[in-house]
Amino acid sequence: MSKKNIEEVLRENLKRDYPKELDSSFYAFTRNLKSNQRSSRQIIWKSAFAFSFVTALFVYTIQYEAPELDRVAEIDILENVELLANMDVANEVNELTEDEFELLMSDEELEDKTDEG
Amino acid sequence: MKFAFFKKLIAPDHVYQGKTSEELMVLTQEDDIQAYEVLYERLKNSLYNYVRNTVSTDHEAMELVQDTFVKVYKNRKMYRTEYKVSTWIWTLARNTTIDLLRKKDPLKYSDSEDRNEGQLLNSVPDEGDSMDELLDGKIKKEILLKCFEELNPNYKEALNLRIFSENSYDEISEIMDKTVSSIKALINKGKSALKKCVENCMGESHE
Numbered sequence A: 001m002s003k004k005n006i007e008e009v010l011r012e013n014l015k016r017d018y019p020k021e022l023d024s025s026f027y028a029f030t031r032n033l034k035s036n037q038r039s040s041r042q043i044i045w046k047s048a049f050a051f052s053f054v055t056a057l058f059v060y061t062i063q064y065e066a067p068e069l070d071r072v073a074e075i076d077i078l079e080n081v082e083l084l085a086n087m088d089v090a091n092e093v094n095e096l097t098e099d100e101f102e103l104l105m106s107d108e109e110l111e112d113k114t115d116e117g
Numbered sequence B: 001m002k003f004a005f006f007k008k009l010i011a012p013d014h015v016y017q018g019k020t021s022e023e024l025m026v027l028t029q030e031d032d033i034q035a036y037e038v039l040y041e042r043l044k045n046s047l048y049n050y051v052r053n054t055v056s057t058d059h060e061a062m063e064l065v066q067d068t069f070v071k072v073y074k075n076r077k078m079y080r081t082e083y084k085v086s087t088w089i090w091t092l093a094r095n096t097t098i099d100l101l102r103k104k105d106p107l108k109y110s111d112s113e114d115r116n117e118g119q120l121l122n123s124v125p126d127e128g129d130s131m132d133e134l135l136d137g138k139i140k141k142e143i144l145l146k147c148f149e150e151l152n153p154n155y156k157e158a159l160n161l162r163i164f165s166e167n168s169y170d171e172i173s174e175i176m177d178k179t180v181s182s183i184k185a186l187i188n189k190g191k192s193a194l195k196k197c198v199e200n201c202m203g204e205s206h207e
Helices: A003-014 A020-063 A068-092 A100-114 B004-010 B011-017 B022-031 B033-052 B056-076 B084-104 B116-120 B131-136 B141-150 B152-166 B169-177 B180-206
Strands: none
Touching: A003 B141, A003 B152, A020 B033, A020 B056, A100 B022, B011 B033, B011 B169, B022 B033, B022 B084, B033 B056, B033 B152, B033 B169, B056 B084, B141 B180, B152 B180, B169 B180
16 A cells, blocks of 8 residues: 555545534625625715715806896896995985984074064 | 626636635635635535544534634735645644644643654654555554544644645645654654554454
8 A cells, every 4th residue: 555545544534524514604604794795885885876966966066057047137136236226325425414404494494584574 | 806796796606616726715805705605615624624633522623613714714815825725724724723722731732842853853764664554454443543633743733734734745844834854754753653553452452
């Protein structure tokens, strides 16, 4: 018998069957790994989706141009606001102070009195 | 790494079967669980037999094999392709086994391993031809098992690795962290001791 055969004889005699419990615990371990991988992949996809949605919204907001009609209306409103502001300034200019009013009124009274006299 | 999922979609099982253990380990490093399962199926029997012949109970062997495969996955990034996968995995299994044995019997498994190394190197026995003759006869399995159990732990481990890891002397020397010549010496000494034990037991049984 050759030297190789000595090892063969030992291998045959010392060999034992692999326990099935080990298979089930190993495959439970890999199942767990797979489900962890799946859930982390889901998180990655969800984050990517949320990020791209926010980015798209941001870009859309920046590049937004109002329609022509809205812009005409906006100009009208601005013109009206300007007009109103001018009117306020005009009113302020025309407005009499209390003293001026009293003075004006008192002159009129004097004129009335001379007429009577 | 990120493409493991897509690779898996286009790679059926038989594709994995055609790969070497080293290629499977590289795929495992890329988080390919299917490759890891194929690697497990390929090595589980040899690894279990190696561990089972090192420890005394089935329960311990099962625990150690389970721990080893978990360690293989957890430390997968540490594997370097220049090494054989079986050498790396057997080293992990051996270290795990030694840890357990040291916990059980700290004195026996401390640093006694190297105690006889010099002596072994100086007295490498012959290849044990007479053992061939002995094994050629009708040897009882129980006697062989008993004698193997009683072997010096170093002889037993070297023989065990030779028989079950399917590694070369070079690779066994890496696993056991010894020179190739001392591994050869350990294996030959182990065979001689086994032969002596079997002869004694058979002599006793004849009487």
